[in-house]
Amino acid sequence: MEEEKKLTPRERLKIPPQPMPEQDPKERIGNVDEVPYGYDEELARTEAMRCLQCKNAPCIAACPVEIDIPAFIKFIVDGKYREAINKIKETNILPAVCGRVCPQEEQCQRTCIVGKSRKSIDEAVQIGKLERFAADWEMKQGEAEVPDVKPPTGKRVAIVGSGPAGLTVAADVRREGHEVTMFEALHKPGGVLIYGIPEFRLPKRIVMREVENLERMGVKLERNKVIGKLYTIDELLEDEGYDAVFVGTGAGLPLFMRIPGENLNGVYSANEYLTRANLMQAYSFPETDTPIALVKNVAVFGGGNVAMDSARTALRLGAENVYLVYRRSRIEMPARIEEVHHAEEEGVQLCLLQNPTRIIGDKNGWVNAVECIKMELGEPDASGRRRPVPIKDSEFTIDVDACIVAIGNASNPLVPDTTPDLETNRWGNIIADDETMKTNKRGVFAGGDIVLGAATVILAMGQGRTAAAAINEYLKTDEW
Amino acid sequence: MIGMSKILEKEFITPEVFRMKIDAPDIARKRKAGQFIILRTCDEGERIPLTIADADADEGWLELVVQVVGKTTKFFSRLEVGDSICDLVGPLGRPTHIERYGNVVVIGGGIGIAPSHPIAGAMKAAGNKVISILGGRTKDLVIMEDKMKAASDQIVITTDDGSYGMKGLVTDALQKLIDNGVNVDLVVAIGPPIMMKFVSLLTKKYEIPTLVSLNTIMVDGTGMCGACRVTVGGETKFVCVDGPEFDGHKVDFDEMMMRQRMYVEQEKESMERHCPHNH
Ligand SMILES: Cc1cc2nc3c(=O)[nH]c(=O)nc-3n(C[C@H](O)[C@H](O)[C@H](O)COP(=O)(O)OP(=O)(O)OC[C@H]3O[C@@H](n4cnc5c(N)ncnc54)[C@H](O)[C@@H]3O)c2cc1C
Ligand code: FES
DSSP states (O other): OOHHHHHHHHHHHOOOOOOOOOOOOOHHHHHSOOOOOOOOOHHHHHHHHHHOOOOSSSHHHTTTTTTOOHHHHHHHTTOHHHHHHHHHTTTTTHHHHHHHSOOOTTTTTGOHHHHHHOOGGGGGOHHHHHHHHHHHHHTTSSSSSOOOOOOSSSOOEEEEEOOHHHHHHHHHHHHHEEEEEEEEEESSSHHHHTTSSSSSSSOOOHHHHHHHHHHHOEEEEOOOOBBBBTTTHHHHTTTTSSEEEEEEOOOEOOOOOOOOOSBBTTTTEEHHHHHTTTTTTTGTTSSSSSOOOOEEHHHHHOHHHHHHHHHHHHHHOHHHHHHHEESSSSGOOOOOOOHHHHHHTTTTTEEEEEEEEEEETTSSSBBBEEEEEEEEEEOOOSSSEEEEEEETTEEEEESSSSEEESSEEEOOOHHHHHHTTTOOOOTOOOOOOOTTTTTTTTTEEETHHHHHOOOOOHHHHHHHHHHHHHHHHHHHHOOO | TOOEEEEEEEEEEEEEEEEEEEEEEHHHHHOOOOEEEEEEEOOOOOOOOEEEEEOOOOOOOOEEEEOOHHHHHHHHTTTOTTTTEEEEEESSSSSOOOOHHHHHHHHGGGGGHHHHHHHHHHHHHHTTTEEEEEEEEEEOOOHHHHHHHHOOEEEEEETSSSSEEEEHHHHHHHHHHTTTTOOOOOOEEEHHHHHHHHHHHHHHHHHHEEEEEEEOOSSSSSSSOOOOOEEEETEEHHHHHOOSEEEEBBOHHHHHHHTTTTTTHHHHHHHHHHHHTTO
């Protein structure tokens, strides 16, 4: 673009952030289609022009996989979309996913000089939206190019779990010519991307496409195989002939609140609720066979992305009142700002500074109300957030027919339980070296939520990259 | 892999109960008494847990015994030899803790006789004297008598209506054994929750250690969702990873029975829709 070259930094700073067109809130709660439509070329190039192409590029360092952000944005300005997506893919194999679900406002966009100059993180260059644009552009071109795979090395690597961590390791290790088998416990690969994050935020065809690309590279996928049950880690190494194992089994062990009534009918963990809706497609019941509570009034407990996803799913399953009960105030909410905004737009009612104390059932054992207590913020706790304290005698009840508990996950114990010599910390997370993701057990690497506790897609991928590099090195040198 | 688990044999044992042998060499090699599988019969299907009734590691098959209760099991019962099951995952759950206890009474109620069979066999192989009590509402519902005989030292049959064996409930037969002075070191009870509840109440009185195998609603079977949760000794446990066997004296059976009814309405709807004339 001719005019582009002439823009001064000052002129660039004047361009406002380009909003992404979205489905109308009233309409979208009646379907499960994706909410934001994505940028068209014009919006993308205008947004891309806002980038100052800073020499020191603080955004790169703030990206967990260090995408060369100014470089890919420059390619978008120039209309070189193929080059743009290839630049991103040098370090991120799941750009269509990350462009949609990464917390950019806490990472790259937080450091953006444009946002700082305009005195609002919200007005930083919309790096995530541009990443999504480049990835979507590539998808529209048809099948992705299969990356080159080096000649067979004769080495075999087993990957346990097919979430973002496992998928990343699979790609990077396969590229070196090693034989890769990915074992997945469920009947569909993708981990949380498939069973947890809803269709309206991350269409499942995007994840399936990435998995198919891996299969085209020659990665073998074994669905319905639970490691720790069918084979232990030791059996993979000793009997099944694998030279290295990567454990990426995720967080997936839902926590409950230990309050009375939690096992009543109609009380779900967010994992169960979302798995029924997404993986098992309960929203199409009775065309599909998996049922889910279809009720009018739903309470969701928690303030993170998982709580938002549950609340918004409940609306799409026909709930009229969805209360999101969170014990701190809005600014402490761990969910992405965009998700809170979308949830409110759709009609989710935020009940802040409240905490459930008891779930009450009817004579058939179904939930019919939840008792909550009002909270106020006290002194900061270990996490630096102000600790919520109950206000005495402030209990009240809300009438609901279902509750969804979204207060977090502990780590999945199947692998540690059956691998007694594998070191874990007191929360059950596998201990791995930051720089190599090596565990204390020779040949075994780990990464993603099973190491980090519940974290993010990009951090899981970042650890996957690190692990893959170390696995490739280990297979070459045989040095631990 | 999709379409791998072929049906090798199928037979109706009663009009509502069928037995199926499925080709699943890797699971057959690994499974131990007390473990279960989860399967999905078709792509729109739900995931249902079924306890493994028998398996042969050399021949590479599993046997399942299934009661037709809803749409999924109905659909399953219509599959024939040569058809494949869409998804089959296992073995899941912790195996039964097998050791030499002395006298072990294995109680199977109705369809619960199937999963109690490998446990009886394993207990006997470990040197226990195994007395099996098989109970059913009526004669036709007492399944696998010959197999259970082979796996036990002694077998007692009860029917509610007296059409076969002793008239009464499995608890009556157990009471009789106790009254006759049999020294029972362990009871393993598998069957309808109400049966396991009353067996546990009885054995509690005599302080006989009792294992029950719980068949709750499940989704993933790997500890990820909590659909299968039960209260055991005041604590929430996940049946798929902490069980399926628990100390019968500690299980909150009333809560468990309540939770099993969570989807009755929807199950009815699904059945009506898919099998309108046939149930
Ligand atoms: C509802 C929800 C919303 C979220 N939203 C966001 C978001 O907006 N942005 C963001 O960055 N992050 C988000 N997260 C977090 C993010 O999804 C996770 O941090 C990320 O998926 C972790 O990746 P992973 O590869 O470590 O594990 P997972 O994605 O959990 O995958 C692990 C896989 O391993 C399989 N597995 C487990 N045990 C075994 C076994 N023994 N044998 C074989 N397979 C096994 C599991 O079935 C699963 O498929 C969200 C999480 C949830 C639940
Ligand atoms: S079935 Fe999901 S945790 Fe047990």
